[in-house]
Amino acid sequence: MSKKEFKAESKKLLDMMINSIYTHKEIFLRELISNASDAIDKLYYQQLMDKVTGLSRENFEIRISIDSSSRTLTISDNGIGMSLDELENNLGTIAKSGSFDFKNENGSPDDIDIIGQFGVGFYSAFMVSDNVKVVTRKYGEDQAHMWISEGADGYTIEDAEKDSCGTDIILHIKDNTDDENYEEFLSQYRIQGLVKKYSDYISYPIRMMFETSKPVEKEPSDAEGDEAEDDAPEYETVYEDRTLNSMVPIWKKNKSDLTDEDYNEYYKEHFGDYVDPVCHIHTRVDGNVTYDALMYVPAKPKYDYFTKDFKSGLALYTNGVMIMEKCEELLPDYFNFVTGVVDSADLSLNISRELLQHDRQLRVIAKNIEKKIKSELESLQANDRDKYAEFFNSFGAQIKYGIYESYGMNKDKLASLLVYKTSMDEEHPSTLAEYVERMRDGQDDIYFACGETVDRIKALPQTEAALAKGYEVLYMTEPVDEFVVQVMRDFDGKSFKNISASDFDLSTDEEKEMVRKENEAAESILSIMKEELKDKVNDVRFTSNLAKYPVTLTNEGQISIEMEKTLNAMPMGGDVKAEVVLDINASHAVADKIKSLEGDEDKIKSYAHILYNLARMISGLPVEDPGELSELVCELM
Ligand code: ADP
Numbered sequence: 001m002s003k004k005e006f007k008a009e010s011k012k013l014l015d016m017m018i019n020s021i022y023t024h025k026e027i028f029l030r031e032l033i034s035n036a037s038d039a040i041d042k043l044y045y046q047q048l049m050d051k052v053t054g055l056s057r058e059n060f061e062i063r064i065s066i067d068s069s070s071r072t073l074t075i076s077d078n079g080i081g082m083s084l085d086e087l088e089n090n091l092g093t094i095a096k097s098g099s100f101d102f103k104n105e106n107g108s109p110d111d112i113d114i115i116g117q118f119g120v121g122f123y124s125a126f127m128v129s130d131n132v133k134v135v136t137r138k139y140g141e142d143q144a145h146m147w148i149s150e151g152a153d154g155y156t157i158e159d160a161e162k163d164s165c166g167t168d169i170i171l172h173i174k175d176n177t178d179d180e181n182y183e184e185f186l187s188q189y190r191i192q193g194l195v196k197k198y199s200d201y202i203s204y205p206i207r208m209m210f211e212t213s214k215p216v217e218k219e220p221s222d223a224e225g226d227e228a229e230d231d232a233p234e235y236e237t238v239y240e241d242r243t244l245n246s247m248v249p250i251w252k253k254n255k256s257d258l259t260d261e262d263y264n265e266y267y268k269e270h271f272g273d274y275v276d277p278v279c280h281i282h283t284r285v286d287g288n289v290t291y292d293a294l295m296y297v298p299a300k301p302k303y304d305y306f307t308k309d310f311k312s313g314l315a316l317y318t319n320g321v322m323i324m325e326k327c328e329e330l331l332p333d334y335f336n337f338v339t340g341v342v343d344s345a346d347l348s349l350n351i352s353r354e355l356l357q358h359d360r361q362l363r364v365i366a367k368n369i370e371k372k373i374k375s376e377l378e379s380l381q382a383n384d385r386d387k388y389a390e391f392f393n394s395f396g397a398q399i400k401y402g403i404y405e406s407y408g409m410n411k412d413k414l415a416s417l418l419v420y421k422t423s424m425d426e427e428h429p430s431t432l433a434e435y436v437e438r439m440r441d442g443q444d445d446i447y448f449a450c451g452e453t454v455d456r457i458k459a460l461p462q463t464e465a466a467l468a469k470g471y472e473v474l475y476m477t478e479p480v481d482e483f484v485v486q487v488m489r490d491f492d493g494k495s496f497k498n499i500s501a502s503d504f505d506l507s508t509d510e511e512k513e514m515v516r517k518e519n520e521a522a523e524s525i526l527s528i529m530k531e532e533l534k535d536k537v538n539d540v541r542f543t544s545n546l547a548k549y550p551v552t553l554t555n556e557g558q559i560s561i562e563m564e565k566t567l568n569a570m571p572m573g574g575d576v577k578a579e580v581v582l583d584i585n586a587s588h589a590v591a592d593k594i595k596s597l598e599g600d601e602d603k604i605k606s607y608a609h610i611l612y613n614l615a616r617m618i619s620g621l622p623v624e625d626p627g628e629l630s631e632l633v634c635e636l637m
Contacts, residue, residue: 030198039079078166131172251294295340312336334402461549502554529608
């Protein structure tokens with residue numbers, strides 16, 4: 001039998017496993033048991049579909065056996081097994097394509113991260129063994145096969161004997177080294193402990209023949225002189241078939257019997273994450289529909305979250321059997337980052353995907369779950385704002401998108417989940433309700449400003465002016481923010497007001513009157529400027545709405561400057577232009593200078609261009625023609 005090479009990515013992963021300094025080598029057992037359990041799930045499900053009778057769950061088991069003399073640890077299941085093709089495809093290639101897209105700075109994958117992040121599954125066997133044999137026979141086939149590998153230089157497959165379907169994974173355990181103990185994986189107590197720790201909930205029995213010794217029961221003897229010897233008991237070896245796991249899935253256990261650590265461990269083992277989730281949601285509902293659900297809100301988006309490969313949904317079980325790995329119907333799109341399990345006895349086992357969409361029970365469950373997720377997020381928001389901020393950093397955009405995409409239809413449901421940094425607190429984000437609560441007497445609207453970063457927003461003349469007058473401003477730094485605010489329109493009866501809008505004015509009536517007069521008096525100058533800039537701005541005017549900055553651009557109409565940046569950065573983004581007004585600070589020295597230019601048309605025109613470009617720079621927009629600008633400035637100097 002000729003040796004075959006592993007696919008390139010598998011080879012890298014294998015190398016990593018073999019040479020791993022990973023401290024949690026023990027997880028190999030959980031990975032192999034989990035594969036065994038999946039294989040049984042598949043067969044159990046298929047037999048139910050095939051209507052094989054006389055079948056019960058008790059027929060299935062995972063068996064572990066230790067043979068110290070040959071240094072082997074064997075994990076066997078009577079699940080679905082693998083055909084020759086499947087052996088080749090499943091064990092010769094890593095399933096998780098893209099695992100290696102995540103490289104550290106040196107360009108080579110960081111093993112700890114990869115192991116943690118992708119739960120490398122079967123290959124983890126090579127962390128503890130120098131020879132792995134897989135003997136397997138597919139359900140419905142007569143011929144069994146054996147896959148053998150000693151590591152990265154390849155594997156062979158040959159025909160083998162096996163009485164019934166299922167898979168045996170036979171690990172030849174490595175020799176101990178100076179600083180690594182592998183021998184422990186041949187200890188029945190150690191294995192028992194690992195099963196309890198990582199695989200207790202597995203819904204099939206994990207059995208092992210336990211070798212113990214017990215005192216030999218002796219016939220009572222009357223013989224004289226034997227008494228002294230009788231005190232030293234004799235032991236005999238006995239074998240006892242033990243079930244190592246409790247088989248209760250974690251979501252069926254009582255909350256009071258579980259610690260945060262239990263929940264987090266389960267999450268990391270099952271949902272391909274290597275950091276603790278932000279929170280877990282464990283709920284049991286008895287009523288019209290009955291179900292258990294265990295859900296998690298991850299701290300960070302999964303590696304494929306932003307790709308088209310990402311599949312959202314919760315695993316769906318009925319009576320302990322998984323009927324769907326990702327049931328999308330259970331989660332609204334705006335909570336698509338939630339992962340977990342729903343187990344309901346009310347669902348039919350052979351329900352098809354099409355039927356599922358119309359299933360009334362399922363819709364009721366989905367509705368309840370949505371409410372539950374929302375209320376849990378709200379309580380996290382109330383009780384641990386920093387943690388909530390972490391969550392919102394990761395998934396806030398999804399919630400905003402939920403508001404935007406429904407044209408605001410979901411805003412009442414989702415607005416309470418929004419948080420923003422504000423001028424009051426740049427570190428800890430505030431909810432809209434908290435902002436409204438703090439609004440000043442006489443302030444009717446919610447003031448916000450947009451920009452790429454908080455610093456950028458703080459540098460806006462409008463922000464400076466609003467803060468100088470004692471108002472609080474929401475800082476919106478995500479491109480989607482302004483679009484969201486537009487579809488929301490208001491919150492708690494208060495309109496949203498962009499402080500960069502040309503009609504936003506915090507001036508007093510007196511100031512407004514003063515500016516109106518100034519504009520009237522300088523009309524001829526301003527109209528020359530306006531004519532000169534007519535392709536760029538809708539208006540040029542004096543304003544009393546600025547504090548120390550000489551000029552700024554304000555927005556007129558639906559498209560703001562920030563939206564212009566966003567829309568034009570999109571792949572299909574056309575030539576979107578914000579409609580802007582050039583505002584000149586009426587109480588700045590530059591205003592007096594302009595007024596003194598009466599009659600000097602050329603100068604007025606130069607000033608128009610210079611001020612317009614200054615305003616663009618202040619708003620974070622590029623100068624349109626740097627050459628022209630520098631010429632104009634030099635001329636003036
Ligand atoms: P994963 O389990 O995440 O898909 P693995 O590397 O652990 O990745 O396993 C790869 C594939 O090999 C599995 O998807 C499954 O199809 C197959 N496999 C592994 N172990 C078994 C087993 N005990 N019985 C049947 N198939 C198995």
